[in-house]
Amino acid sequence: xxxxxxxxxxxxxxxxxxxxxxxxxxxxxxxxxxxxxxxxxxxxxxxxxxxxxxxxxxxxxxxxxxxxxxxxxxxxxxxxxxxxxxxxxxxxxxxxxxxxxxxxxxxxxxxxxxxxxxxxxxxxxxxxxxxxxxxxxxxxxxxxxxxxxxxxxxxxxxxxxxxxxxxxxxxxxxxxxxxxxxxxxxxxxxxxxxxxxxxxxxxxxxxxxxxxxxxxxxxxxxxxxxxxxxxxxxxxxxxxxxxxxxxxxxxxxxxxxxxxxxxxxxxxxxxxxxxxxxxxxxxxxxxxxxxxxxxxxxxxxxxxxxxxxxxxxxxxxxxxxxxxxxxxxxxxxxxxxxxxxxxxxxxxxxxxxxxxxxxxxxxxxxxxxxxxxx
Ligand code: FE2
Numbered sequence: 001x002x003x004x005x006x007x008x009x010x011x012x013x014x015x016x017x018x019x020x021x022x023x024x025x026x027x028x029x030x031x032x033x034x035x036x037x038x039x040x041x042x043x044x045x046x047x048x049x050x051x052x053x054x055x056x057x058x059x060x061x062x063x064x065x066x067x068x069x070x071x072x073x074x075x076x077x078x079x080x081x082x083x084x085x086x087x088x089x090x091x092x093x094x095x096x097x098x099x100x101x102x103x104x105x106x107x108x109x110x111x112x113x114x115x116x117x118x119x120x121x122x123x124x125x126x127x128x129x130x131x132x133x134x135x136x137x138x139x140x141x142x143x144x145x146x147x148x149x150x151x152x153x154x155x156x157x158x159x160x161x162x163x164x165x166x167x168x169x170x171x172x173x174x175x176x177x178x179x180x181x182x183x184x185x186x187x188x189x190x191x192x193x194x195x196x197x198x199x200x201x202x203x204x205x206x207x208x209x210x211x212x213x214x215x216x217x218x219x220x221x222x223x224x225x226x227x228x229x230x231x232x233x234x235x236x237x238x239x240x241x242x243x244x245x246x247x248x249x250x251x252x253x254x255x256x257x258x259x260x261x262x263x264x265x266x267x268x269x270x271x272x273x274x275x276x277x278x279x280x281x282x283x284x285x286x287x288x289x290x291x292x293x294x295x296x297x298x299x300x301x302x303x304x305x306x307x308x309x310x311x312x313x314x315x316x317x318x319x320x321x322x323x324x325x326x327x328x329x330x331x332x333x334x335x336x337x338x339x340x341x342x343x344x345x346x347x348x349x350x351x352x353x354x355x356x357x358x359x360x361x362x363x364x365x366x367x368x369x370x371x372x373x374x
Contacts, residue, residue, distance in 0.1 A: 014229025016110065016202035021178045021233060022100035022148040023063075023070035023157070024264065027083050028092040031075035035062040037333075038071060041281045042341075043173035048161040052077060056160055059083060063157050063164075068177040069266060070157070072096075086142055091336040094261035096136070096144050097181055099233070104149035108135035111147070114200045119144045129155030137200075140185050140193050140237075141259035145201075173277040179265040179344050180225075180234035180352070184252045186259060190222060190239035197226040197235060206234070209354060210241075216361045219247030219374075225352065236352065238262065248364045251373045255336040263329070265342035271326045272305060274343055275313045284331045286367070287314045288359040299355060300324055304347070318355040323348015329360065337371055 028034045038044045044064035051060035058081065061074040074095070076083040086095060101107040105122045112118050119136035133149040148158075156163050185193055197203035203226040210222055220241035227234045240249035252262055268274040279285065293311040297303070300319040305326065310317065315328045326345045332338055344353075353360075368374040 014202060016107065016200070016229065017102065018107075018201070018228050018230070018233060019100040019102065020068075020230075021181075022098040022146070022150070023072055023096075024094060024178070024181070025061075025072040025074055025096040025098065025146075026092060027086045027090075027095045028073050028075050029087050031060050031062050031073040034073045034075075034092065035064060038064050038073070039168065040170050041283050042066070042278065043170055043175065043281075044069075044071065045169065045172070046164050046166050048156045049164040050161045054160065054162045061161070063161055066172050066175045069175055072157075089257045090142065090260060091256070091338060092334045093256060093339055094143060094181075094264070096146050097139075097261070098134075098146035098148050101147050101149055102151060104133040104135050104147045107147045107149075108137070111137050111200050115196070116200045120146070125159040127155060127159035129153055129159075132158040134158070139196065140183050140189070141256075143183070143260055170281075171277075173281075174268045174270055174274040175266045175343070176269065177267050179267040179342075179346070180236060181264050182236045182238060182262045184238050184249050184256070184259055184262040186253060187240050189259070190224060190237050193237050194224050194226060197237075201228065203228050203233075203235070207351065209357075216243075216358060216365060219243035219245055219250075219361065219365065221247055221249050245365075245374050246368070248361065248368060251337055251368055251371075254373075256338045261339060263340045263342050265327075265344045268343060268345050271315055271328070271343060271345035272309050272313065274345075275315060275328055278330075278343070279313065285314055286329045286331060286360065286363045288316065288356075288363050292316070292359050316353065316356040316360065318349065318351070318353040320349045320351040322350055325349040325351070325353060327353050327356065331367065337368070337373065 044066045047065045048063040050056045061072050064071045116137035119138045122135040125132045130153040132153045136144045136146040206227045207225040220243040221238050222241050223236050223238045225236040240247045300317045315326050324347045328343050330341045332340045
């Protein structure tokens with residue numbers, strides 16, 4: 001596609017080594033209930049807890065895990081303070097995409113030297129399982145990146161958390177790892193944040209889409225995808241583009257009250273099984289018209305999966321030079337039209353499903369119109 005620029009993969013040294021995503025922390029209005037939703041609907045396991053009963057008096061945090069994906073749901077115990085303010089402004093949302101590094105002090109110093117705004121100076125936390133060093137820098141909006149060094153720690157997550165046992169153990173649905181996390185930023189700010197990830201964290205741009213690639217009759221957006229040195233972390237950054245009506249990015253920015261994480265893509269090895277289970281447990285997905293499946297194989301060629309199952313579930317397919325991918329998007333998982341999830345299975349493809357953007361955005365616009373926001 002002429003409007004999608006593909007990678008220029010020249011080898012260079014990684015100037016900011018990151019091992020992978022450590023965890024993602026949400027600030028939510030009621031972490032106890034949110035934890036139940038992620039366990040029951042998405043198949044996460046409750047692994048650990050930190051709160052008033054374990055000595056952390058101002059908040060409660062639930063650590064949920066499924067394979068390599070770790071989510072922390074945190075809620076304030078009182079109505080004042082930073083967490084409560086965050087929830088008041090944004091609703092439930094992602095506060096921290098925490099990055100796993102070998103040396104948090106050096107990573108923090110380097111990031112700040114290169115222009116990152118510090119969010120938390122390095123601190124050492126100790127318990128009988130060893131020590132964790134963490135620091136944090138700001139990224140878009142009120143979102144931060146913690147830098148987590150855990151090489152001298154053998155406990156469950158970090159000091160303060162205690163293992164949590166529960167008789168309620170919903171089965172996992174096959175979610176494996178975080179494939180990518182997408183940020184929505186204001187009109188005109190995409191390139192600023194692209195430069196931030198390049199200059200501060202040593203990321204490179206792997207793909208860009210302009211508004212001609214991602215537009216429907218009504219709305220448009222632009223997107224650039226940044227990836228870290230080892231390629232495990234991918235952060236697409238979206239900004240709205242001028243369209244006839246309000247784009248989905250504008251809607252997000254209005255209801256989130258500014259930039260923030262739009263969606264988290266979680267990978268599976270068997271999307272039909274995963275999505276069937278999610279659907280049966282009450283997760284709601286965006287639907288494209290049935291006619292999408294009449295022509296999809298003309299576009300993507302042979303696939304291993306049974307088209308009838310994909311059609312029944314609403315799973316989308318796209319192909320690039322290296323293979324194909326299967327993907328589906330949930331509706332927002334809170335009442336504000338903000339954060340949602342993508343479930344993705346990669347069969348060689350390293351791209352993000354550009355061939356589905358039009359059908360998908362038209363599906364999103366139908367939902368926007370129902371909400372009165374188009
Ligand atoms: Fe995505």
